[in-house]
Amino acid sequence: MKKIFQRMDKPVLFISIVMFAFGLIMVLSASSMESYMRYGFSPYHYFIRQAIFLGVGIIPFIFIIIFPTNKYRHLINLAMFAVISLLFGLTIWGSVAKNAQSWFSIGPFNIQPSELAKVIIIMFLAIYYDKYKDELDNQWVLIKPLLPCIIIFVLVAIQPDLGTAGIICLLTVIIFYAVPMTKKTRNIYNKIFLGGILVVLSVMLATGGSFLRGYQAERLNFFDPCERYQEDSGYQLCNSFIAFKNGGISGQGIGESTQKYLYLPESYTDFIFPIIVEECGLIIGIVILIMYMVLLYRIIKVARNATNIHNSLISYGVFAYIFLHILVNLGGVMGLMPLTGVPLPFFSYGGSYTICLMLAIALVERVAIETSKKKEKSLK
Numbered sequence: 001m002k003k004i005f006q007r008m009d010k011p012v013l014f015i016s017i018v019m020f021a022f023g024l025i026m027v028l029s030a031s032s033m034e035s036y037m038r039y040g041f042s043p044y045h046y047f048i049r050q051a052i053f054l055g056v057g058i059i060p061f062i063f064i065i066i067f068p069t070n071k072y073r074h075l076i077n078l079a080m081f082a083v084i085s086l087l088f089g090l091t092i093w094g095s096v097a098k099n100a101q102s103w104f105s106i107g108p109f110n111i112q113p114s115e116l117a118k119v120i121i122i123m124f125l126a127i128y129y130d131k132y133k134d135e136l137d138n139q140w141v142l143i144k145p146l147l148p149c150i151i152i153f154v155l156v157a158i159q160p161d162l163g164t165a166g167i168i169c170l171l172t173v174i175i176f177y178a179v180p181m182t183k184k185t186r187n188i189y190n191k192i193f194l195g196g197i198l199v200v201l202s203v204m205l206a207t208g209g210s211f212l213r214g215y216q217a218e219r220l221n222f223f224d225p226c227e228r229y230q231e232d233s234g235y236q237l238c239n240s241f242i243a244f245k246n247g248g249i250s251g252q253g254i255g256e257s258t259q260k261y262l263y264l265p266e267s268y269t270d271f272i273f274p275i276i277v278e279e280c281g282l283i284i285g286i287v288i289l290i291m292y293m294v295l296l297y298r299i300i301k302v303a304r305n306a307t308n309i310h311n312s313l314i315s316y317g318v319f320a321y322i323f324l325h326i327l328v329n330l331g332g333v334m335g336l337m338p339l340t341g342v343p344l345p346f347f348s349y350g351g352s353y354t355i356c357l358m359l360a361i362a363l364v365e366r367v368a369i370e371t372s373k374k375k376e377k378s379l380k
Contacts, residue, residue, distance in 0.1 A: 004066065007372035008369060009301075011295070011298045012295060012299065012361065012365065013361075013365065015294060015295045016346070023348075026268075027046055027347075029254055029255050029275070029279060030260050031046035032044075032260070033260055034260075049349075049351070050354065053350075057355040057358035058358070060362070061358045065362050067366070069310065069363070069366055070310070073131065076120075080148055083120045084152060086113035087117065087152060090113065102114060102156075102159045109351060110352075111352055112350075114156045115164075118168060118171060119363075121149055121168065121171060121317075122171070122318060122321065122360070124145065124148070125145055126314045128145040129145070129179050130310030133180075137181075137182060137185065142176075153165050153172075163328060164342065167324045167342065174316070180309065225241065225335060236266075239271075240271055240335075241274075241335065243257065243264060243271075243274035243278040244277050244278070244334075247277040247281050248281060250281040250283065251281030251282075256279055257278045258278075269343060270333070270348065272344055273347065292322075292326055295322070296319055300316075300319055302367055302368045303319065305371050306367055306370075306371055307374045312367075315363075318360045318361070318363055321360055322360070325342055325344065326344065329342050329343065329348075345357055
């Protein structure tokens with residue numbers, strides 16, 4: 001284990017630990033009032049559960065950093081079949097929460113297969129394109145692995161969870177573009193993807209979003225939310241702005257948020273960043289953004305230094321996974337894009353996402369370990 005630790009990317013590990021630890025503190029603070037009101041006058045309900053999720057996630061984290069990535073090629077097809085089966089199963093046995101049938105309820109816990117699907121997609125595409133690295137001039141070889149990803153996208157979209165479905169779509173596209181291919185082939189797919197975007201925009205403009213459900217269409221109306229404070233489309237976002245304003249430069253102090261007193265729904269999940277800024281101030285908010293940038297930079301560096309295609313694509317996939325969650329969550333709570341209910345990495349409460357994020361970080365560390373190990377061998 002000592003050699004494994006020495007070969008890990010220390011900045012990725014350190015930043016992850018610091019943000020998970022601070023996130024746990026903020027979950028306690030942001031959820032204390034709702035926990036107190038719902039669960040027997042105890043402010044620790046969500047805090048204890050989040051701590052359990054982090055503890056459970058350590059087990060697969062250790063397993064992944066020990067287990068070579070090339071061994072996954074024997075299991076990945078089964079894993080892809082399993083996650084698609086679970087998503088199909090949700091249509092029959094799934095539990096509805098936040099207007100989406102996205103969870104399996106197992107005792108006191110809920111499991112969200114769509115979160116696991118993101119990690120499986122990263123591994124599946126990385127292993128596939130590495131296996132067929134000498135045939136990437138064949139168009140069918142290039143697009144064939146996208147088919148199960150499209151199935152996953154459709155199954156998540158019909159739950160309906162358009163935020164997660166959108167991230168799955170963009171995650172797949174980013175990994176696809178990270179695949180080494182000729183300039184001519186890349187230009188072809190540039191035109192295809194651009195055409196697809198134009199078609200979607202045209203449909204949205206032509207129909208006015210009439211194919212969306214009422215609450216989904218409301219999310220597209222995210223400008224001037226405080227003028228619509230009495231409406232669902234304005235209430236959440238306006239209270240998010242109030243939290244940012246209350247925080248100022250230095251914040252009101254840990255535990256001193258007013259918006260968490262049931263003014264800001266989902267204050268410990270989707271809207272935890274406004275609570276962080278309200279309690280810790282704009283300075284800490286900026287520090288968090290800087291830590292995100294450093295983390296993403298280090299992951300990109302691991303991807304570029306990787307010694308084979310599947311390790312490189314794994315790291316690029318994890319980069320996209322984390323980046324898209326940051327972009328969509330912060331864009332939503334800051335009123336820059338529609339709210340989608342996407343968790344903020346390291347900070348939002350939630351078992352499925354927390355454990356899957358730990359798996360993703362472990363995969364990056366495993367890639368760093370294998371790269372370091374191979375360089376050590378080449379120097380002997």
